[in-house]
Amino acid sequence: MINFDSFHKDLLDSPIEEWEGKLATLINDALNNRQHGKREEWLDLLQSLPQISASTIDLNRDCLQIGLAEDCSEEERETLNTLLKQLMPWRKGPYNLFGIHIDTEWRSDWKWQRLQAHLSPLKNRYVLDVGCGNGYHMWRMRADGAKCVIGVDPSQFFLTQFQLFKRYIGEEQPVHLLPLKGEELPPFTRRGFDTVFSMGVLYHRRSPIDHLAELKRYLRQGGELVLETLVVDGDEQTALIPRDRYAKMRNVWFLPSTDMLILWLERLGFINIRVVDVTLTTIEEQRLTPWMQYESLSDFLDPNDHSLTCEGYPAPKRAIIICNTKE
Ligand SMILES: C[S@@+](CC[C@H](N)C(=O)[O-])C[C@H]1O[C@@H](n2cnc3c(N)ncnc32)[C@H](O)[C@@H]1O
Structure with a gap:
C-alpha cells in the first residue's frame, strides 16, 4: 500500500488546504x-527494497545523487x-542511487x-507539477x-519509480505524487498554488484550451504558470x-505556434506572457540508453532528414512560456 497520510498532513494550514477532504476518495x-x-x-518490489540509509543526498545537481556507493554492501547494491x-x-x-547511475532516455536536466533562470524564485512556494512523470523535476x-x-x-508505473526514490530521499519530504489526471483535481475558490508547471502535457490533451483554463483554476491570484x-x-x-501519429x-492532438499559444493564454486572462x-x-x-532500450528520437525521425519526423511533420521543437494570473 502506498500511504498518502503525509500528503494530507501537508495540506493542513496551507494555501491549498481547500483540497483537504476532497482528494482521498479520488486517489x-x-x-x-x-x-x-x-x-x-x-x-511487492517497493516492499522488497533493501533498507539502506543515504549518507548524502544532493538534489541540487543535474544527476540527482541519492546516497553513495559505500553506503551499502555489494550484495545490497546488486539487489537494488x-x-x-x-x-x-x-x-x-x-x-x-547508491553508486548506480540511471542514465535515462531523456536528459531531463537540460x-x-x-527554464530555471526564468522562474520566480521557488523558495517557500507551493508548487503543482501536472504530468510530473516519475518526479525528476519535482525534486529539482x-x-x-x-x-x-x-x-x-x-x-502508476511512474508512481512506483517516484516512491522508490522517496523511500531513500525521505518519506517526510513534502514532495508528493498523486496518481490522478490534471483535469480531475478540484479547483480552488480561495487561495491556490504559487506556481503551476505543465510540461509535456498540453499536446496530449484533446482540448488544450480547457487544459490551460484548468491550470489557471489551480493558481492563486498573481501566481505563475510555467508551460512547456x-x-x-x-x-x-x-x-x-x-x-x-506524430x-x-x-x-498527440495540437501543436500550436508560440504566437497561437500566446493568443490562447491572453484569451484566458493570463498576463506577463513571455x-x-x-x-x-x-x-x-x-x-536510447542501457536503461531504455526500445526506440527513441532517432527512430522517430526521417532517417534521411532529421528536420522531419518519420511521418513527414516538422521534427519536435519545444517552447517554454511563463505567465501570471492577475493579482
Ligand atoms: C511527455 S511526459 C512529460 C513528463 C515531465 N513533465 C517532463 O517534462 O519531463 C507527459 C506526462 O504526462 C502524463 N499525462 C498524460 N495525460 C495526463 C493528464 N491528463 N493529466 C496529468 N498527466 C498526464 C503522462 O503520464 C506523462 O508522464
Whole structure:
C-alpha cells in the first residue's frame, strides 16, 4: 500500500488546504479503477527494497545523487540494481542511487537548465507539477526551496519509480505524487498554488484550451504558470493537428505556434506572457540508453532528414512560456 497520510498532513494550514477532504476518495478510486496488471508486482518490489540509509543526498545537481556507493554492501547494491532493472524503461532523469547511475532516455536536466533562470524564485512556494512523470523535476523544485511540491500523473508505473526514490530521499519530504489526471483535481475558490508547471502535457490533451483554463483554476491570484510544450513555426493562426501519429506517438492532438499559444493564454486572462525558450529536441537529449532500450528520437525521425519526423511533420521543437494570473 502506498500511504498518502503525509500528503494530507501537508495540506493542513496551507494555501491549498481547500483540497483537504476532497482528494482521498479520488486517489482511492484512481488506484482501484485504473488498476494496472503489474500493480501488485510493483507494490511487492517497493516492499522488497533493501533498507539502506543515504549518507548524502544532493538534489541540487543535474544527476540527482541519492546516497553513495559505500553506503551499502555489494550484495545490497546488486539487489537494488536488479529491482531497478525490473522498473525499466527509465525515461526521465538522470539519477544516481547508491553508486548506480540511471542514465535515462531523456536528459531531463537540460529542460530544467533551460527554464530555471526564468522562474520566480521557488523558495517557500507551493508548487503543482501536472504530468510530473516519475518526479525528476519535482525534486529539482524542492531543491530550489519550494515549501511543498505536489505532482499529478495518472501512470502508476511512474508512481512506483517516484516512491522508490522517496523511500531513500525521505518519506517526510513534502514532495508528493498523486496518481490522478490534471483535469480531475478540484479547483480552488480561495487561495491556490504559487506556481503551476505543465510540461509535456498540453499536446496530449484533446482540448488544450480547457487544459490551460484548468491550470489557471489551480493558481492563486498573481501566481505563475510555467508551460512547456511542442510547437511549430508559424503565425498566431497556425497549429499542426497530426492526421494520425506524430513522431510515432499516438495521442498527440495540437501543436500550436508560440504566437497561437500566446493568443490562447491572453484569451484566458493570463498576463506577463513571455516565451523564454524555443529549442529543437536533439538525439543527444532524447536517446536510447542501457536503461531504455526500445526506440527513441532517432527512430522517430526521417532517417534521411532529421528536420522531419518519420511521418513527414516538422521534427519536435519545444517552447517554454511563463505567465501570471492577475493579482
Ligand atoms: C511527455 S511526459 C512529460 C513528463 C515531465 N513533465 C517532463 O517534462 O519531463 C507527459 C506526462 O504526462 C502524463 N499525462 C498524460 N495525460 C495526463 C493528464 N491528463 N493529466 C496529468 N498527466 C498526464 C503522462 O503520464 C506523462 O508522464
